[in-house]
Amino acid sequence: MSQTIDVIFYDGVVSKPQHAQVSALSPLEVLIRYGEQLQHQRRYLYDDMVLIGALGQLHPVIELNDDARIEFQGPLPEWFNYGTKNVQHSVWKLERSPSLIIFSLVFVVAFGFALIKWGIPAASHYVAFKLPANTLNKIGDQVEEYVLDNMTKPSHLAQGQKDQIKAQYLSTIAEGRPAKLIFREGDHLGANAVALPNNTIIITDELIELAHSDQEILGVLAHEQGHLVERHSLQQGLSSLGMSVLYIAITGDSSDLLSSLPAAMVGANYSRKFEKQADLYALNLMDRKHIEVSHFANFLQRLNDEVTAEEKADKEKTEDSKQKSDQDKKSDQTGSQKEQTEQHVSLDVLDALSSHPATEERIQMVRDFEKQQQSRALQPKQQ
Known part of the structure; x- marks a missing residue:
């Protein structure tokens, strides 16, 4: 069997590809002849080689220690004594297998779905209940500052009304775990209440005005108390952070990762699971308090x-x-029809x-x- 094979050679000096031949000198070394008449020669040890390439339609490529490069026109010859040649050939064969490509695609999609649906929420739940109190307070203080500065305005409720709601909350809902109540005009939040990780509940003037009785306000506060007990806002923020990490792994864009955590805790709607848990907490609490x-x-x-x-x-x-x-x-009816369809969708x-x-x-x-x-x-x- 011939121990010489034609290859494309880059000498590491100029970028022009050159016709060359590679032949075996010994089990440890090869000889490369290149140039128009194959007048130039170089010797290389296998230990000085790095095998790359053979992805898709590419053929195997050898990178050499002097910046030279050998490009093969087919599989590596049997006599070519590179250590992982057989392993690489097996990998390249698998990479060209349509069934393996389909399987890999299905696996990646299924893994991504499982990670988003179960993995990240489970990790967020675990981390949320392992974080110490000082960490919760620091995170919650950041979120509170974000809400007060960017999403709400000072409350216009009478102080007497605030004091009455606080007193009813402490006597009925708190159950030994009182949260700090903050009253604010809703602005961007509207009629809403928000439970923050630093054991704070922000309740808006609009929500209080929408309520027809004190019992309705207590029901909302009981619901928010449930969010605090289950640390839902923190779990929500950590889940959003996990999604951001997954996004970074795919795109490489890590801009504003941590700074987006406060907005993620407030801006994202709770999942149905979280809302159901908080509702059940509120209902059981109201039942115990005969409301x-x-x-x-x-x-x-x-x-x-x-x-x-x-x-x-x-x-x-x-x-x-x-x-x-x-x-x-009207001059562009086609464009208008397209925009109308897009708006409908x-x-x-x-x-x-x-x-x-x-x-x-x-x-x-x-x-x-x-x-x-x-x-x-x-x-x-x-x-």
């Missing part, structure tokens, strides 16, 4: 109706603006992501809990 849970359901329904009305008004406003824009662009996507189904499920859960209460109350009389 009718229907107050909580009534408030959720009213809040849902208000959000629906606001979204409907925003949608009508958007459609009116679009119609006006279309009238100004966009609205459909927003509808699909709406929180209304989740809110309706929460209201139904409260109603079911109330029925169970009534059923338990009737059992002794029936006996």
Whole structure:
């Protein structure tokens, strides 16, 4: 068997490829002849070589210690005594296998899905309950500062009303774990309440004005107390951080990673699982304190109706603006039709992501809990 093979050679001095031949001198060394008449020669030890390439349609490539390079036109010859040659050939063969490519793609997609759905939430839950109190306070203080400076304004509620709500919260909801209550005008938050990792609950003027009774406000505070006990805001922020790390692993863009944590804790809606846990905490607490849970359901329904009305008004406003824009662009009917279709698709996507189904499920859960209460109350009389 011939121990000489034609290759493409780069001498490390000029970038021009040159015809060359590689032949075996010994089990440890090869000879390269190159140039127009193969008049130049170089000797290389196998120990001075690095094997790369052979990905896709590429052939094996040898990088040499003097910046020279050998490009083979096919598989490495049997006599070429590079140490991991057989292993590399097996890998290259697998890389060209359609079934392995499909399997790898399915595996990566499944692994990514499992990581997002179960892995990151599980890790976030574990870390959230392992963090010491001083760390929670530092994170919570950052989030609190972000909310106060960027999302809310000073409250306009009367001090007497604030004191009354605080007193009812401490006597009814706190149960030995009182949070710091902060009253703010909603601004960007609107009618809302936010539980922060530093054992703080921010409640907006708009939410208090929307409530029809003190019991409804206590129901909301009990719900937020549940978020504090389960450390949901911290878990939410850590999950967002985990998603950001995954994004960085894919794209390499690490800008504003940690600085986005406060916004992630406040801006992202809680998952249905978190909302259900906080609701159950609130319902059980209200049951123990003999507060009718229907107050909580009534408030959720009213809040849902208000959000629906606001979204409907925003949608009508958007459609009116679009119609006006279309009238100004009649000269380009094709473009207008395309934009109209894109807007319709966009609205459909927003509808699909709406929180209304989740809110309706929460209201139904409260109603079911109330029925169970009534059923338990009737059992002794029936006996």
